[in-house]
Amino acid sequence: MTGWQQVLPLGAGASLPRWVADARLAQLAWSRLAEPEDLEARRFVGHRGPSAALERLASPAPVSAAECFEGESVERLRRGLARWASRWDQTDPERDLDRLHALGGRVVLPGDAEWPDGLALLDGDEPFALWVRGPLDLAAACERSIAVVGARAATAYGERIASQLGIGLGDAGATTISGAALGIDGAAHRGALASGGPTVAVLACGVDRAYPPSHAALLRALCEEGLVVSELPPGSSPMKRRFLQRNRLIAAAAGATVVVEAGWRSGALSTANRAQMIGKPIGAVPGPITSPSSEGCHRLLRREAVCITDASEALQLLKITRADPERPVPARPHDGLSDLAGRVLDAVPLLDPRSAQSIVGAAGLPLEEVRAGLEDLVMHGLVVPEGGGWRRAPLEEPPTGRGQ
């Protein structure tokens, strides 16, 4: 991405491509222009509609306070326009569509019959579009579905369980949703495919990419018998932050999320965390407490996750209705965090809850500011209340094995 100067790719008066005026194509253009984590872009397009938003992007007029909607500021809008303009040259939704159609794919946009109901829970963080390959109906497949996720660095135990869950869900006619990654994800998809059950892979790259390369055959099978889905247009590369954003789609599309194996700071925990934040039930498969690959699962079990030992127990999760879904939080929890909140965060313990009063000492801040900081952190999903005190929510980081 370019820096922060305002880039004006089109000269004033240059004519805009005709797809700008087509709302569906314009929407697809935005899925190229903005990163999945770019909440500013979603807000910008949401307020103006995709075509008008593109026209504004192409206009050389300086940003004025008058044009800002609620939640926007001149400064942030100026930065946003510069960011999106930097991808203008690469953007051609007609070419992207052609590429997808050549692969037998299709796009699904918000409001389309195939758009999964659960994505509405993302509330402002919904994807611009889904690029889809495979014979199943996406909305129908998500209707009775379990996300089976876990670490890439899985053990033989974990992979065995994941594939048994996929088989069991398939046998019950339920859909296995996962991320097609190495380890748990792949095993879950394979189990589902083996049982002839529906399965959906949500990728962190274009649906034309075979990533990870060793899963090329699996992805091909998923395109033929299941579904492969991405919010990124064809050709997009898998990038670290895209995996975290992808996780929110898995969490929202599935009826419940089950973590099979996850290290202490595994990225799979972020999927569970997302699911929980939007009010979806979560489960975790236990393992030997001597296995670092199960530490994240045990951590979840010490919180709200239900202990899952087979597919029928996973399906029971679908019957749980959360009385109090936590409010959806922005896509990037650390984004927009004040210095104050950051300082308070450093003083919040990872596991054992600590009272606001005792955070005062650790943070070196007055109680009033600690309270304000905590409120901010809770809003960002970084801190959770527990037993009258406060502790950190699981970190959203990509799998790195055992951290601490």
Add this chain to the structure above:
Amino acid sequence: MTGWQQVLPLGAGASLPRWVADARLAQLAWSRLAEPEDLEARRFVGHRGPSAALERLASPAPVSAAECFEGESVERLRRGLARWASRWDQTDPERDLDRLHALGGRVVLPGDAEWPDGLALLDGDEPFALWVRGPLDLAAACERSIAVVGARAATAYGERIASQLGIGLGDAGATTISGAALGIDGAAHRGALASGGPTVAVLACGVDRAYPPSHAALLRALCEEGLVVSELPPGSSPMKRRFLQRNRLIAAAAGATVVVEAGWRSGALSTANRAQMIGKPIGAVPGPITSPSSEGCHRLLRREAVCITDASEALQLLKITRADPERPVPARPHDGLSDLAGRVLDAVPLLDPRSAQSIVGAAGLPLEEVRAGLEDLVMHGLVVPEGGGWRRAPLEEPPTGRGQ
């Protein structure tokens, strides 16, 4: 035990042994005369005091309605007297005390300084006396204690975890309470002893017995460095039902109960169940879901048990205060169950809750009677409500490996 005819061991006018008049010795006599599971005996002695109760037992007068206290009936009292009289000949608390003192032991009675506070939670099901060996103060040892229990048929994994918990608790200065059985219990005690930490074994036989025989050296070490406790007088044999009763003492004496490994129907679950019923926190150590030896733990984790992976997490259980301890239930859940309740019980599923309405069909009883039966079953701790329906509480059965 003899049948049900009224046995009159002392002829009318024969003089009673002098210990009958000594309240402490009379109390000890009752711990010989009545089985731990004999609630009727506790009620009988509770209403009259131990000496007067013995005098009534020795009297040949037929039972009259006039002498019955609340909760007693002529019929039940007649049976009770016959039952207790059948052990009269074996009863000599002075001899029992001599035997205990010869081993360096002592007795602790309700109200004594060493009587563990937690036993009061048993509410009508407290033991008559505790026969104790070992250098520790029993009440002090129970103050900050965790029951570490589990299957006799433990795996190497389970034994390793149990001994690590014992070590960790000992390092933290907390007491490991267990039952000195093969498998998990022994490993927990050994860990505690290895760390020099306090540990208490509660036996289902006399404290002079080395049971299981292969734990003779362990029991010796416990007598020298920890505590060995039983509600049964010296010489008493370990019997199946005594193990279940022993479990209630472990659950009540400890601050919290952690199950390390337990099969689907392991007796260790009864300890957790007891702890839960009297409002004590319970924890369970997860294991591979492929291991039958962890099935009971996972079953607990799907209920109220907290996931425990180390000693510090076990100690955190002590901070949990249950807002709503379930009401204590009688010692023997099936005791006094009506035919109606028994019929309803057969129709209540083991795991997946079923509505009262759907139990109607299965039980072949009108809804009103099903409701009455369910109420009875809940009172007996045999059935628990879940998600608007009903299912069975874990069965209280001695360890038999994997059932189902």
